[in-house]
Amino acid sequence: MTPPAHAARRAWVVGVAGPTGSGKSLVADILARDQPGDAFVVGADWYCRDQSAVPWPERADANMDHPDAIEDTLLAEHLAALRAGRPVESPQYDYATFSRLPATRRVHPHRLIVVEGILVLASEVVRRELDLRIYVDAPLDLCLHRRLLRDESSRGLGVAHTLRQYPRTIRPMFERFVGPSKRHADVVVHNDGPPESLPDAITGLRKRVRAMLSDAEADPATGRPTAAGVPVGSEPGPGGRR
Template sequence: MSMSHIFRKSRLAVSCGILGVRISCRFIFTHKMSVKQAEFADTNGFESKTPFLIGVAGGTASGKSTVCQRIMEKLGQQHKEQTERRVVCISQDSFYRTLTPSERLRAERGQFNFDHPDAFDDKKLLTILKDILAGKKVEVPEYDYITNSISNRSHTIYPADVVLIEGILVFYFPEVRELFHMKLFVDTDSDTRLARRVPRDIMERGRDLEQVLNQYMNFVKPAFEEFCLPTKKFADVIIPRGADNLVAIDLIVQHISEYLKKSASDKYRLMYAPLSPSTPTSPHRSGKIGRPH
């Protein structure tokens, strides 16, 4: 039987006492995963690696960036030099497309929908991710939230073992979605997300309260329900309460830690292995298989 006909699916649900944490995992083995892992060659002066690519989706202010930061902190990667990091993080915001003059005027008035798929340059994101998977050093642009434009600055992403890509619509574009080896969805209550977004946009992005609320009601909320929330079904792991869910983050960190310790051939097997808790759960704590409502 050819590799293209081999499929392996597994699910895991963990319920932990009063925390009520449930993590649902689904991993599918396809012919795309039969590519040899971690072939080493000299690319752009750095060791060529095929990284473990993890997508992190969720609504605005759900805690996607914070989840990624927690993962990197627990793995001891936050304060390392860029060239020494084995785990790196990239934001989908770096791939907003350049606005036309009329769109920029609308954006200044808070009348442009930045949460719509058309606001992103998905082709550029796809190209960058393919280069990363090929073990290349890439330049990722920086987005300026004050001017609503891609700045002239960029940051270099060096070949790494694990790459996290976070954004509201990282699972929306099929070609991009298919590249991820693991998909996480940060599932946070809508009231909590709005309460976080308002002060963030006012203090960090120079918006006024009326503009933030109008944009949320007219664009952010409808776009979340139409484009972001439906992609939750593609997630392998759903993280309720975001970065506050320490149990879920610890399980993910454990899985990544095990991956980082393995040899190239072992990494290949672990990349498509189900996530599992470090200790067996007792019968009265075992949850039913499935995702939380």
């Protein structure tokens, strides 16, 4: 991957969280496409812990929706490095075997880094690296339908596996960790419509991100970008910030 022309400038890091199947990846991709050539989407799932030492069938039943399943400290370190203008070697994950691949993925700094995953706002160390925190919400039955389609089409996991895991791990972990993390959000996106309607539905959010990038200057106290003199992340979302 060729480093973008503006890689030397301070980066913005935007976090996108929410329940599985809510549309986080789509929101992240839309925000990145608004900055062609100068944005990159990091999947928090890339940082899932390797389960290759766990025998089958226990490995297939691993709780990958618990915060302990993510190496969040490494993710936070990589986000900090990208903000500082340093490339990182991010892990790659094989969802069909629940294991990390031997090869890493080199990620170069970009003006906008978007990190997305169900637990992005549930991790304190990751939250500290975020300049804007977004939570994508949707009805849970719709989320499950989307999850079933995704797992079968792109992750090599059958419908039976997802339906088995839903009451065991997916739904309980949503109620315990993912849902409560919404209180940390600056912006909540309600995504209960068709995918093609989402770009227009988040027009305000897209304008906000573009304005931040165009107006950003480094805050001398934190070294992070500011917009119109206001430090990013100071605007409270629903329920305030913690």
